[in-house]
Amino acid sequence: MIIFNEGKYKSLYAAEQGELAKIAQTVAQDQDFRPVYHLAPPTGLLNDPNGLIFDGEKYHLFYQWYPFDALHGMKHWQHFTTQDFQQFTQADLLIPCELYESHGCYSGGALLIEGNIAVFYTGNTKRPSDNQRVPYQNLAIFSKAGKLLSKRPLINQAPKGYTEHVRDPKPFLTKEGKIRFICGAQRENLTGTALVFEMDNLADTPRLLGELALPDFDNQGVFMWECPDLSQIGDQSLFIWSPQGKARESEQYQNNYHAVYALGNINDRQFHAEHIAELDQGFDFYAPQTFSGTQTMLFGWVGLPDLSYPTDCYKWHSMLSLPRQLRLQNGKIYQQPIENIYKNITALQSTHVQKETVIANLDRAYIKFDAEAQPFTLNFFTNAQNQHLTLSYDGKVLCLDRRQTEQTDSMKSFGDRRYCRIEGLHQVEIFFDRSVIEIFLNQGEKTMTSRFFICARENLIRINRPLALQVGYPTAITYHTKS
DSSP states (O other): OOEETTTEEGGGGGGGGTTHHHHHHHHOOOOOOOOOOOOOOOEEEEEEEEEEEOSSEEEEEEEETTTTTTOOOOOOOEEESSSSSSEEEOOBBBOSSSSSGGGOEEEEEEEEEEEEEEEEEEEEEOTTTTOOEEEEEEEEETTTSEEEEEEEEESSOOOOOEEEEEEEEEEOOOTTTTEEEEEEETTTTTTTEEEEESSSSSSSEEEEEOOOOOOOOTTTTTTEEEEEEEEETTTEEEOEEEEEEEEOOSSSSSSSSEEEOEEEEEETTTTEEEEEESOOOOOEEEEEEEEEESSEEEEEEESTTTTOOOGGGEEEOOOOOOOOOEEEEEEEEEEEHHHHHHHHHEEEEEEEEESSSOOOTGGGGGEEEEEEEEEEEEEEEEEOOOOEEEEEESSSEEEEEOOOOOOHHHHTTSSSSSEEHHHHOEEEEEEEOOSSSEEEETTTTTEEEEEEOTTOHHHHHHHHEEEEEEEEEOOOEEEEOOO
């Protein structure tokens, strides 16, 4: 074991006695923004969900984590297990301690093989002679109880014809029982793609089969595909990935980076897409991953690369989305929170709002209403600075406006309104959790996930026309951590 401790490339093994506890005291000073029922890091920065898998009894959830500050430093894999997505128990972490992961354990996925959990991940390393990044693709084995049993490198460099940006292996099994994994990649001409590797078994050396072809996607300007995820939903193939560099548009692809899905059929490595769309049209949603071994569910990172947030001063950054159930409907992917989230909504009651009203604990509430395909404007919250969050609909396009909220310069640089075209809008579901809003439209036809920051807020709703609201409160999640 090697203990890495070089600036921001510092592993947990290098933590001084009481260091994390001291950082946690800073986190605890945040009285406005820490979520109640979303997974957030105890300290430091959270980003991509990783290694999502159902082992036949419980779910394993990993996420990218830098424990020491709200920045992208040495990445670890935090690890929890759960049976109900309400109570989470900490299991063994993936902590960088070998040369093939010297600068962090980057993203990846997991499979259940021979009764154990096989975790595929990218080891970030840097060559001492010129500080050039060299990506390793690695394998770690965990027991179903959550104990780390072993790890080893599988591939020690990027394939010929590709840059050092080859990462984020997501594994799956073929019908013949072969192990395959798909990696995001960048060609030497600086265009994005995905690569497929194959192994006969876990002891095998991976073989590069080639690129995943997706001719129906406009790849112009895209320089990298991150976090590729190839799975099945019903009788169709589902490909989810995060292309970087796609040009921003007025009503879609509005962020600096995006999470996209393709639905269709795959023949060997040729993906014939019948529908391609964004997974979420809010300000903050990226790097989603589906679970292996169960119905199609996913988590997303409620955040984006290259953004800072007002919570960074409290030494914590970002959270995961609610766990979402995916379903096929009308040739598209629909998303809503999993059933257990709805089962754990308490004190659900109806209230009729004429112009404005105070709703107790609005900032951790679930709200549902019928828009009746008619325009509306809703203002949520207020404070001494008259800060508020605005959701409006003109009969064709929904707009989430956070101009009147606290924002960092990097948040402002990508605009302060997000649009979602959806005609015939009826069901609107909103999940507030302190500094995050997740919006689900028409039973999940469209979604919008965003961070927002309003200090010392009053839980007030103002509305421009009467609406009948259902209001309830999702149950707070609990953590059981190792001592």
